[in-house]
Amino acid sequence: MLHEHKQTAPTQVSCAVITVSDTRNKETDKSGKLIKELLEKAGHHILNYEIVADERAAIQQAVRQAIEMGKVETVILNGGTGIAKRDVTIESAQPFLDKELPGFGELFRMLSYQLDIGSAAMLSRAIAGVANDRILFATPGSSGAVKLAMEKLILPELAHIVREIQKDLTS
Incomplete structure (x- = not known):
């Protein structure tokens, strides 16, 4: 049954990538770039990419905008998932x-x-x-963590997850 599900999954998924960081910009965001590169290499589309401060309001605004974008099927956040006081990605995205x-x-x-x-x-x-009705992932911001999450978990199942979410939605 699982094999059949994967066969009927979309070949391309539309994605939003959000990096949570107080210090990175689009030139220095190695993890955000890696997520985008791996998604594109797998044939997926990046519809939105942004870097937001590690602050609850900024993260929630970025997540809200991404999950309300008509064509976005997947939102991948990286950064701000640790246990330091400033790490608020999980608390911001979970609601x-x-x-x-x-x-x-x-x-x-x-x-x-x-x-x-x-x-x-x-x-x-x-x-x-x-x-x-979108899949949202929040991963640590290190390049090693992003590579592991993308290659071992997200990319192998992304299209299948999107298919499962969308299979009983009415237009």
């Missing part, structure tokens, strides 16, 4: 989620532990869920 996908965060932390940063993976609060 938009109609359904959470706890498996994403669980798998991300497991893979981070095994393949990347060892026990420091417990500090990651990466999440995913459905927001306004």
Whole structure:
């Protein structure tokens, strides 16, 4: 059954990429660039890319705009997912989620532990869920974390997830 689902999934997904950072700009945002490059290499479209400050109002405005854009099917945030006081991406994005996908965060932390940063993976609060009939991912901002999340979890299932979200929506 799963194989059939993947066969009927879209080949291209329209995406918004949001980097949460107080210090990065479009020239120095390695993680945002990496997300865009990996999405485009996989045949997906970037409809919106922006960098916002690690502040609740800025993050929520960017998420709200992205999930209300008519053609956006996927929103990927990176940065601001740690445990420092300024890390508010999770608290800012979570209220938009109609359904959470706890498996994403669980798998991300497991893979981070095994393949990347060892026990420091417990500090990651990466999440995913459905927001306004779009899939939303929030990953840490390091290039290693972004590469791992994109290559091992997001890209292999992105079209399948979008298909599942859209399969019973009426136009």
